[in-house]
Amino acid sequence: MHKWYSKEEKIEMLKKVEGLGCITASKILNVDKSSIKRWRKSIRTLGEDSLIPGKGIQSKGKRQGRPKTLDLNEMTKEELIQYIEVMNHLKKYLEISKKGKCQAISQLQTKNPVNYLCKLLKVSKSGYYKWLNNGMKQFNKWIPFIANIIKSTFYAFKEIYGYNMICCWIKKIYKLNIQPHIVYRYMKNMGLKSKIRTKKFDYRLKSGSLRYDN
Incomplete structure (x- = not known):
């Protein structure tokens, strides 16, 4: 478990190793070099008050990761227009296989970012580049x-x-x-598809020569 240092202790420790590199300072103070680097950055950007526990750079809010889905309500007018234009191109690729989606991304990446197309088609970016590096295979185990x-x-x-x-x-x-x-x-x-044979109906009278007057 890491030890917590007060503001005064941190300032005193930094003054003690002033002018030294992070690696040398970490050996002298027996503190991790990333902590010393973070303390120095906090003083430069936010002042000495940022050394108080709970008020540093790491406590300024959680890091937001990449959004899992696209929120249409938060899009601007230009983003919505772009989204509609791209979706019109991608309609025919939504129900096909993963390789087909990768082919669609490779065709449309000149007009739109790869990351954006991967989100719309629900394909991982790493999976697309893996398919690209493997020679853009359309069919596995082709004999x-x-x-x-x-x-x-x-x-x-x-x-x-x-x-x-x-x-x-x-x-x-x-x-x-x-x-x-x-x-x-x-x-x-x-691309081999069987021909659909049209049904041929027999319109001749089933009764043959037997006919009756009206």
Whole structure:
């Protein structure tokens, strides 16, 4: 537990080591060098009364950390206009994966600060820079062999099957035990979408040649 010193004791100790560095003074007084540095700074900025316990630099209020959320009520008119403009660009990225959000940040960082975009998309700044330093990967564990199999199977059946049927055919033809969600991720990454077949209705009379007068 740290010892508490009165105002007079602090002034007397500082006079004793006047002109010496913080490290040398801390060895002579047997006091932590950060305390001596803080006492000297307090006298320079706030005067000797700041050495009274409870009135120093550290007691001037708690440090406010970064806000967790953006408060619209406290924004100025210019900040609100900027917020609306950015949110119009980010609407389509709010429901996508984390990698997709990182890609959106990399595209919009020339117009807006990275820190601001990370808050809006709820992505950590460290996570974004980690993704950036790792080569901006869009897809983890990408295997070109599997990608080629999925692509060739998809086009072999004239683009009519979704990921579930593609998965079944791969298991049947190539004897690969691959899960549907993996096929879905590969197809989504390559932009492969099955064609929606329109229903063809038969408008001919079901009764055939049997007709009756009105």
